Amino acid sequence: LSHRSAACCSRMFSWMEAITTAYLNKLKEDDSLCRQAQTSGTFYLFHNLSPFLRKVGKKYLIPQLSAAEMKRILEKFKETEQWIEKSVLIGCSDEHVPHFALDLGASEKSVIEAELKGSFTDLRKALFVVDEKDSTLLASAQALLRWHDSHQYCSKTGQPTQKNIAGSKRVCHASGITYYPQASPVVIILVSDGSRCLLARQPSFPEGMFTALSGFCDLGEAVEEAARREVAEEVGLEVESLRYSASQHWPFPSSCLMIACHALVRGQQLKISMNSLELEEARWFSLEEIVDGLKRGPKSAKQDNGSFLPWFPPKQAVAHQLINEWVKQQTSQPTQVQ
Numbered sequence: 001l002s003h004r005s006a007a008c009c010s011r012m013f014s015w016m017e018a019i020t021t022a023y024l025n026k027l028k029e030d031d032s033l034c035r036q037a038q039t040s041g042t043f044y045l046f047h048n049l050s051p052f053l054r055k056v057g058k059k060y061l062i063p064q065l066s067a068a069e070m071k072r073i074l075e076k077f078k079e080t081e082q083w084i085e086k087s088v089l090i091g092c093s094d095e096h097v098p099h100f101a102l103d104l105g106a107s108e109k110s111v112i113e114a115e116l117k118g119s120f121t122d123l124r125k126a127l128f129v130v131d132e133k134d135s136t137l138l139a140s141a142q143a144l145l146r147w148h149d150s151h152q153y154c155s156k157t158g159q160p161t162q163k164n165i166a167g168s169k170r171v172c173h174a175s176g177i178t179y180y181p182q183a184s185p186v187v188i189i190l191v192s193d194g195s196r197c198l199l200a201r202q203p204s205f206p207e208g209m210f211t212a213l214s215g216f217c218d219l220g221e222a223v224e225e226a227a228r229r230e231v232a233e234e235v236g237l238e239v240e241s242l243r244y245s246a247s248q249h250w251p252f253p254s255s256c257l258m259i260a261c262h263a264l265v266r267g268q269q270l271k272i273s274m275n276s277l278e279l280e281e282a283r284w285f286s287l288e289e290i291v292d293g294l295k296r297g298p299k300s301a302k303q304d305n306g307s308f309l310p311w312f313p314p315k316q317a318v319a320h321q322l323i324n325e326w327v328k329q330q331t332s333q334p335t336q337v338q
């Protein structure tokens, strides 16, 4: 998944990106244009929100099917013409070939897998085996499909909602309410005391994995307030300064906008008071421990006696970027240690 850092966002949109964005906006606004685009577009397939992958040699690819191929396959499975209506627009190539995503949850999974020579793979695995660009696409496509699946009815009238052709919104014609896809803002904070950083684990994490503190923003809260509250709630420490690093769309458990920050705590109050309802362990890590941990993965962290040495989230997670940045900062400014 891509991390959008402050530095990266300061670069200007290229003219190519601007034209592509304008084209995509047109497709979102104009149902008949989008309907036409579906006939020349390509389709990424999902089954109950698991993306379709094909293994070629050691690589995992995500095949794109043309509308004609889709028609041929779905006719085989006696799917009606309606299938195309369920697809959602997820982007387009530089040449303006539109890309759509479609969930075939109603069809027999194994038969499609055999026909297309691949498999529907859980997103938690898929994201970590495909190329970086593909993982960003898969995560956002799944997020949009998931949103449509869970917004079939108007929460005010209980009447069915109807998607526009691109799938960028849903409307309840009884109440006139328009629903747009949403993500929950989450702050993720790497707390440092100047020479060590604080990582924690929840009981549900894979064994040995530690990551930065995180939490959902409350309604009405600014990012800074949420970060201070989460650190106070989870480890009982008071954040002194906060520095934005990057943001990332994260699809688990469903569409979070991760806002990643570095935080500093100082002085006498460095004793962790862990909230054991949320966390299983929280502790300070030295630079050496972090550098060692970054070399490990879930497999290599396992010791002969069955216990696990600490390891950290993979590069696709913004937590990894925070930890890497902290290491760089420590190694480039060794005198800053307090």
Ligand SMILES: NC(=O)C1=CN([C@@H]2O[C@H](COP(=O)(O)OP(=O)(O)OC[C@H]3O[C@@H](n4cnc5c(N)ncnc54)[C@H](OP(=O)(O)O)[C@@H]3O)[C@@H](O)[C@H]2O)C=CC1
Pocket: 184, 186, 188, 211, 212, 213, 214, 215, 216, 217, 248, 250, 252, 253, 254, 256, 258, 278, 313, 317, 318, 319, 320
């Ligand atoms: N990409 C990355 O690098 C990382 C991503 N993350 C992601 O950050 C997210 C949040 O982290 P976490 O520390 O668990 O969050 P919190 O510390 O806020 O605690 C999670 C609890 O918040 C409640 N909750 C669930 N969904 C929402 C929501 N949409 N809005 C408000 N409260 C909610 C639930 O409690 P209850 O059921 O009791 O109501 C849940 O158990 C997770 O989805 C995780 O996957 C975390 C770390 C790294």
Ligand SMILES: [Mg+2]
Pocket: 213, 214, 215, 234, 278
């Ligand atoms: Mg948390």
